Amino acid sequence: MTDSNAFLGLLTILVLAVFVGFEVISKVPTTLHTPLMSATNAIHGIVLIGAMVTIAALFGSGVHSPLLVGAATAAVTLGAINVFGGFAVTERMLQMFRRKDNAPK
């Protein structure tokens, strides 16, 4: 992030994304609020990509120490927990929602 134009561009994106978020999320019915939360857990797992960029930058820079490598790897791990766990648990919940009672009696 170098110049102020780039910053203003990203700030614009942030503000617009917040509005899109409110608009889309406000349509989610209360019955799906728990899967919504776990799905957003998976989506903020995008931080995994941030962690990948960071650990690559760390190895490209002159400062890498075991502590920093450990911290960056931990960030990758936590991000991966979010991505894989978030989507898996959302899928597991959503497949339980059904319109009609078709359970074996």
Added chain:
Amino acid sequence: MILTVVVALIDLVAIVLFILGLHYLNSPAHARQGNRMAMLGMAIALIAAAWQTAGGAWLWIVFGVVLGGTIGIFAALRVKMTAMPQMVALYNGAGGGAAALIAFVEYYVQTNGTSSLYPVVSVSLVLSAIIGAISFAGSIIAFLKLQELMTGRPVTYPGQQFVNAIVALAIVSLGAWLIIATIQPAAAMHAASAIHLAAWAFPALLGVALLLGVLFVLPIGGADMPVVISLLNSFTGLAVAIAGFELGSSLLIICGALVGASGTLLTVLMGKAMNRPLTNVLFGAFGAAGGSDTGTSTSGSGGPQNIRSASADDVAVMLAYAQKVIIVPGYGMAVAQAQHSVKALADQLEKRGVTVKYAIHPVAGRMPGHMNVLLAEANVPYPALLDMEDVNPEFPTTDVALVIGANDVTNPAARNVASSPIYGMPILDVDKAHNVIVLKRSMRSGFAGIENPLYEMPNCSMLFGDAKASVDALTAAVKAL
């Protein structure tokens, strides 16, 4: 150059898929497609990022992804639906922790020992470290409370607000000093030494932010967890969005913004459902007063005398010959893992021609939508679950309202006792049903520690015992009729 453009385009497709995915969550009928779309978006974004990543970091990335992926999937497949609130708390914490760790590492990479930082980078590093760390530590405390590894009651001590204010002040001043020290471009020698100092201040900042995360969740009681989990969700989204500024990534900014918006919206909804402003939830230590009370001491001065206790057989007769029964589930149903038993009872009643519906209060349980997921797990079709505003007009024509482990959300004091702590909170009007049966373990007041006048009303009877055992007994008794 071409690589960068292609990756940016792939990221754009991923963003569209995320937004469409969330959009498809607008109905249970096609929500799974939504989740699949978001998954696809994540997959292509990760592949694009991997393609762009070069250098000796690969081993560590693969290690982290395999480890985290295994933990994540294992936990997702093993977790009980009743434990979903603590699961989501941990996932919130993971995202916040990752954002804080990224800020920690980026700080050293970008200053590289001596260089000063662009103001935007410096501010975002500090902010995402603070918010991410608060979210991480707060989520861990929320997890410990929900998992009952520590008390679910508010933890309070004298001068608590003062201590929190001091810690918050320490964070603000440390953060401000770090920003000023790292963006100082003038006088190279001076700047270098300031950055050297700041290298020590950054872990200190993380430490104080972690402390605040712990302290701010400690005084919040179990019944307020739906608000806290939603709030921590929005914090994590915010931390991820800010991490996007330090890395110059619109992908992180947009995803963080979507999650932040979702968490904020849910926080507001939960606050409205309790008719309490967020400040009251966060600083009110709601339910602390009832913390030391036992059932006998609260009812010591005369107390509730007109409680009618019914037997399972009496209640079964009432249910079996009713036309319409509304089941009101609460946290007690989750604790007793009674959702499958409830469904079995409803099946028995429906076999006899009784109409059975479910009334879901927005803050029933420990997170938004908690009851809906439990009943979905037990195979209750979602159209049978009614929101508060849809179900309340139905109570006057309901023969039996069966309250299973819910307390405060049915308390008529919220309607007419101005001195009650929950006065003004929208409630389920179960007292307007012809008969109310309350399944409860004992006469102890609910999490919020408030007496419930419902139990003394002439149309109300209590069926004491574990929710699952009571419901099973009812099912057996209905079957035997």
